[in-house]
Amino acid sequence: MKAAATAALLLSLLPGIAGAQEWLPVREVSLEVAPGSPLDFSAFLPNPSIAETGSIVTTPDGRLSFQATPDKPERLLCASLAWSPASGGFPDHDTADRYAKQLAMHGYNIARFHFADAALMADRARDFDFDPEVLDRFHYLLAALKRNGIYWIMDGLSSWRGAYGGYEDRWDPSSDIKLKLHLDPATFEHWKMLQERILGSVNPYTKKRVIEDEALALVVLANENGIEFDSIVRERGHPHYDEALRAPFNAWLKGKYQTTRALAEAWPDLKSGERIENGSVELPPDRYNDSPRIRDLQAFFVEVETKTAEEMSSFLRGLGYRGEISTYNNWPTIQTGLSRQNLQAVTMNTYQDWVGSYMPGAKLEQASSIADGANYMRMIAAARWIGRPFIVTEYDHLFWSRYRYEAGLVMPSYAALQGWDVLCRHGHGPIVLAYGEPFPHKRQMLPYAIALDPIARASETIAALTYRRGDVKTASMQIPFAVSGTEDLTEDAQAREPENLTALALVTGIGLQAQAKMDGKIFVGQPRQSNSFGAVFNALRETGVVTAQNGTDAEAGRFESATGEILLDERAGQLRLSTALTEGAAFSTLRDPLELGALTIAQADGNAMVAVSVLDDAASIAESKKLLLVFATDARNTGMRFRDRDEKIIENFGTLPVLIRKGSVDIQLKGMEGPWRISPVGLDGKVHKPIAEGSDELAAEISNDTPSGPTTFFLIER
Structure with missing residues (x-):
């Protein structure tokens, strides 16, 4: 009680905060979900044995599937494991078993290992002198994940220090190793040795070489290793392009x-x-000064990057790897799209309201992804190559944005609509077993620390249902964006696909395709300025891909998916989702009731994400007897302080406990007649005493300020 009172006093003094009474301290400490609780999805999202399903393979039409069912596309929900000593590092054996089991219960069926090279080399003085305890924990966690039916994604290289000894800045863009991979034979040899020592090693707990294990689904040759992007990252007052x-x-x-x-x-x-x-x-002396020199430099990058990816891929094949390979997993420019043209799979990273530091003075824009038409999603949608697997290796709508509740509906819904294969929200672990772990990055919520953030966790919970379970349909059509080759390059090094055309991703699938493969169907041609959203949309309507009732009005910022399940309204700040098993909305304003089908959100006292989803085997919300209600507002740390009234610039992240913004929402469920009851569900999955009951059609005011403490989850039963 003393801590809560202190937090209330601090918050009352902060600029831009409406009042201390609006922020409620989280009471849970343990976050391990008990089997059979409403947050245990393993009953309807089971992870089959990898020994039975086999390796991840690609279907004839370019989707990922299990080897045992090669014609059935799978959606893989990814757990980002970007651990460092500051976030606790790789867990001991007992914790790894508990952690892997919890991941499976939460709905994850693939995990990405990011910066494993840095963790293995932390505090090591000699090249390739991996910490033996970290290596043992790394191998054991791989085995624990595999036992729980969770596949693996590996970065061939994440750290700018590779496996060179004697460095303490392994997580910083501190060297030119990613550039030298393209230019320097000695650096390339270092990368090859790194693959042999990590991927080529025998895991004592699986008795297999990592690279030959059927659980290894994808290798990203090197993370974010495009030459242009790496040059920008390392500018720091130096010439724009490296003299090398x-x-x-x-x-x-x-x-x-x-x-x-x-x-x-x-x-x-x-x-x-x-x-x-x-x-x-x-x-070029200035990458932002458009010129023919810039255009030719981009063409040079395409040639060098394509050749390097081919050489690196060939080496992995020689080591015995048979899974998917990708690289250049960010920077959705025309140039990088050409560099990805020959890859077996396309991987991309994207962020809404990016944050680059944990230091005081770090800044974000407090920007809504709905207000700009989910541009962070559309940018990478336009980087996909049609006919090949597409993997989102990183995305996030970052803490401390007050709009990050949007991510739970925006990205999973459109990832499903686009037919993407893997969705990975980036962080150092998507879950934690408990609050209060004694590590620097676990002492409070931080950007990329989604496990500690109740709002991000609520979003990931919805993602398991809408995306992995398949509640949201994939569009029946993909619109190709025609690509001719390097002749498509412009004098602008940052040129991307036009936003007015990527808005098509809000309606149906989009992606890149070679000009030679166009066969008269609807497509976006070259030059791009000869195309318009309206012309393509009208063609979709004429062919029946979208119905006459489709509510899309690009001029008004209103876009309805061809499936009729997703409606994004930029001006209203709303995204609405209506499917048989999940309905919900993310909204910054709610002037009028939102009728989504079975669910009506009658009113709310602030911006939020509200969704209901079926938890039993019912075919629809109206028929279900067990529903999960998710109500996500905002959360912050105790004593969190900003430098400005708009809360864009951080001064101090504060400490635990996490505080959830108090909120209430009025809901109605058509066709759900009593008797019914609504019970709060703790962040640990525990069901508490009912807060509302009735015998007529369900209508209730729900507050997240419950007798058992604030929460984002509620169980609806009848």
């Missing part, structure tokens, strides 16, 4: 233009002293 690029770029120019005279005809800004013949052509 100059000689190979000059060699490439000589191969293309042959003579300086020919180059001068293509580049109006070629200086008098620059000559191909002696390799004196300079790199």
